[in-house]
Amino acid sequence: MDSRAYRHLDMPRTPDLDLPKTLTLRPQRVYCRVIKSIDKLKRPAFRLLSTGLIVFSYSSVWAQAEQAAPSVFRFDRINAMVLVLIFSSAVLLYTRWARQGKTLFLRKIPGLEAVEEAVGRATEMGRPVLFIPGISELDEIETIAGISILGRVARITAQYETPLMVPVRYPLVLAAGQEVVEQAYIEQGKKDAFDKDMVRYVAGEQFAFTANVNGYMMRERPATNIYMGAFFAESLLLAETGNAAGSIQIAGTARPEQLPFFIAACDYTLMGEELYAASAYLSKEPIMLGGLKGQDFVKMLIAIMIIIGVILVTFGYGDFFTGWFKVV
């Protein structure tokens, strides 16, 4: 394209090319605002808006854009920040309402209702409860959710004096697990019943861990197996062995690809968000439940946005709307 004077300039846009939100073009120091739009031929384009005249070729603009020092703040992630603020406000608002004593309705989660019953069964049969907090490191939120649920389960086993076995794959999870179980036994006034080796490091390798736990299931025949956390290819190996050992099994994971295996082999399965809701659900504390209601509110907002998006995309006006939700 020849260098000519424009009030605004449309430049072709492809997914691998990007321009900053603002540009100051040299040598005239023309300040431009860059927005994503479509050109006259309905192709994706960048529109450079300026109060002065833009006297540049495409290649000159690209060259200057590459040289421009990027802003420290990621303005292209401002949409994510808005969502974070909405989400945080919703959670805090519902938590505040819960603190003020407002009644919050939560649907029943059968898998969690069954936890106490399953531990009771183990007590009656005089057999242990096996709890696996997933096979990921402690930096995974699923593992933290698993450890939180372990605390609740440990309180029940402490109360009934039921043996508990928690094999783990990472030393950090070992340290956190031992702390949580010990605290649960102390709170129930059963410190003497606590044994550090209830939570034990088994192996760092995925299938060595699985082989060890499967061997334990077949030898000790735990009455209840609880799997809560991040699981991968070993999910079915564990759950099928537990099924063959005749244990009651409750599983929970946020990994959609492992859910079918748990559903096929376990008595109860917590799917996705239910895993993260479990500790709040089991605690029954209004403040924690407030967080769940806030999450539901944002889920409803997202559902509304999806419906609006579907309608707009169907009628050909979706690009602008869906662009709001793209996080770079």
Next chain:
Amino acid sequence: MLKTTVPVAVAFIAGLALVISFFFREGTFIGDISQELTVWLTIVGGFTLLLGVVSITRVNWSAVRSRREGWGYRVLTLISIFAMAIPAVWPAKWAPESWASLFGRGSGSIYDWLFLNLDSPMMATMFATLAFYIASAAYRAFRARTAESTILLLTATVVMLWRVPMGEAFLNLFPGDIPNFLNTYIMNGANLAVQRGIIIGAALGAASMSLRIILGIERTYMGKG
């Protein structure tokens, strides 16, 4: 205070720093915090490895000492742990020159030999047994006892047929483009929609739990609350 307030404060500061870091460009002090904290985690994880070794040794050694059932396997476990670990960390310069290549983790070392000839085949064997477990789980899941499980059985049968070339050729014998129908409406339609629903729910759940932890509302991961 040390057991509650300090961990909550650390979680708050670290969590907030990571969230803020997401909105700043890499190469800046704030933008690089997340990478820095990941390095810290690796260092802390390295130190705790000793905890794992102590735990596994204590559990197995006490079983061997009390001659508990299957104690022979536990002896084997202990031997395996130290046979892998000691030659891997033993400095080669401390060994006679002709033995130097056996130490460390390089090619031809004891660690390397054990990994290639024992560890890897055993892992592969365990993974391979998954096929049998899938068969037994599928048998239970696909039994046509109710209307829902019958629909599941029929859908799974055609999807599995479509996934193998011979099955696809067989489905093409019927009128209508069945493979295309399966791809469009079952895999990319119903299946993908449900998966995305679960993923959105799980992501919100994770965000909600993270927020509860950062704000100190949720302390169950420390055994509190």
